[in-house]
Amino acid sequence: MTQGGEGVPEHLLGYGLDPKWRDMSDYLVHFTESEESLLSILRDGMIRPGGKAFGSAANLESRLRNQKSICLSEIPVDQLHRLMKRHGRYGLAFTRTFIRTEGGARVWYLDPDAPSREAISRMIGQAMKGGIDSADEIWKLTPFIDRVTPGHYEFEWEREWRVMGGLVFEQSDISFIIVPAGARGRIEQLSTPIPYVYHDGSATGWVAIPEILANEMDRMTAEFLESFGDPNDHLSWEKGEYFWTVPEWSTTEAAEFLFPLWLTSAWSSSSFT
Known part of the structure; x- marks a missing residue:
C-alpha cells in the first residue's frame, strides 16, 4: 500500500x-x-x-x-x-x-x-x-x-x-x-x-479459490451487474440522500434474488474453509 x-x-x-x-x-x-x-x-x-x-x-x-x-x-x-x-x-x-x-x-x-x-x-x-x-x-x-x-x-x-x-x-x-x-x-x-x-x-483477488469456483463467481458477478445498477450511475443526489426513481435493493437482497440456491448451499458448505 x-x-x-x-x-x-x-x-x-x-x-x-x-x-x-x-x-x-x-x-x-x-x-x-x-x-x-x-x-x-x-x-x-x-x-x-x-x-x-x-x-x-x-x-x-x-x-x-x-x-x-x-x-x-x-x-x-x-x-x-x-x-x-x-x-x-x-x-x-x-x-x-x-x-x-x-x-x-x-x-x-x-x-x-x-x-x-x-x-x-x-x-x-x-x-x-x-x-x-x-x-x-x-x-x-x-x-x-x-x-x-x-x-x-x-x-x-x-x-x-x-x-x-x-x-x-x-x-x-x-x-x-x-x-x-x-x-x-x-x-x-x-x-x-x-x-x-x-x-x-x-x-x-480471490487467490485461494479453486479455478472452477472462480470462474463461476466471475459469471455470477457479470450477471449481477447486468441485472442491477449502481445508484451513482442512475440516481440524483439531494440533501445527502439518493432520490429513488426505481425500486431500492440492498446487495444482499439482490444476490439472494438472483442466486438463492447457490448462496444457501455455498455459505453452509465447509468447502470454503
Missing part, C-alpha cells in the same frame, strides 16, 4: 453514501505485528484483547475485569501507512456494519476542561462510591472514552473503533487481508476465500 494510494483497488476506496468521499471508508481494519499472530487469529476465528485495557477506566481493570477491548481503525485503505508503523504490517478488514452488529463503536476523545469530560469524571466518581459494581452501566461506556492529554496522549488521528472483550468472526465476515508486499507463504496456504491486499497497493 503506497503512501499516495497508487494502485489500491478502486472498490476498496470511498464510502457507501458516496464513493467519491475518499476521506471515509466502509472498512475497519485491525492490525497485528507478525505473520504468526495473523495466522493465529485466522485459525481461531477470534481477535483477543491484549494485556492492556483502554478507556477512561483502564486503571480500574484489575477490579472491573471488563475494560479490555480490541481496536480497529476507519482510516481509508490507501492512507493506512502511518498506522501500520505503529501497530504492525498485517491486518484484517471488516465492514462497519459487521463491527456494529458485534457491539463495536467509535472512540470518543475528550479534551481537558471540556464539560463532557468533567461530566464523565463525575459519573465515574459517583459509580465508585460505596464500592465498584462491575455491572453498572457506566462501565459499558468507559472503554470507548479516552481522555486527551496534549503533548502526551493524542491519538485522534487513529480514528479508532473498539469492540469490548474481543471479536469472534467467521471467515466470511472478513472483507480482505492486508500483508506486506511479497509475503505470500503460510497465510495463503490456509486456503481461505478471502482476497489479499499488499502494501504496495496491489490486490491478488
Whole structure:
C-alpha cells in the first residue's frame, strides 16, 4: 500500500453514501505485528484483547475485569501507512456494519476542561462510591472514552473503533487481508476465500479459490451487474440522500434474488474453509 494510494483497488476506496468521499471508508481494519499472530487469529476465528485495557477506566481493570477491548481503525485503505508503523504490517478488514452488529463503536476523545469530560469524571466518581459494581452501566461506556492529554496522549488521528472483550468472526465476515508486499507463504496456504491486499497497493483477488469456483463467481458477478445498477450511475443526489426513481435493493437482497440456491448451499458448505 503506497503512501499516495497508487494502485489500491478502486472498490476498496470511498464510502457507501458516496464513493467519491475518499476521506471515509466502509472498512475497519485491525492490525497485528507478525505473520504468526495473523495466522493465529485466522485459525481461531477470534481477535483477543491484549494485556492492556483502554478507556477512561483502564486503571480500574484489575477490579472491573471488563475494560479490555480490541481496536480497529476507519482510516481509508490507501492512507493506512502511518498506522501500520505503529501497530504492525498485517491486518484484517471488516465492514462497519459487521463491527456494529458485534457491539463495536467509535472512540470518543475528550479534551481537558471540556464539560463532557468533567461530566464523565463525575459519573465515574459517583459509580465508585460505596464500592465498584462491575455491572453498572457506566462501565459499558468507559472503554470507548479516552481522555486527551496534549503533548502526551493524542491519538485522534487513529480514528479508532473498539469492540469490548474481543471479536469472534467467521471467515466470511472478513472483507480482505492486508500483508506486506511479497509475503505470500503460510497465510495463503490456509486456503481461505478471502482476497489479499499488499502494501504496495496491489490486490491478488480471490487467490485461494479453486479455478472452477472462480470462474463461476466471475459469471455470477457479470450477471449481477447486468441485472442491477449502481445508484451513482442512475440516481440524483439531494440533501445527502439518493432520490429513488426505481425500486431500492440492498446487495444482499439482490444476490439472494438472483442466486438463492447457490448462496444457501455455498455459505453452509465447509468447502470454503
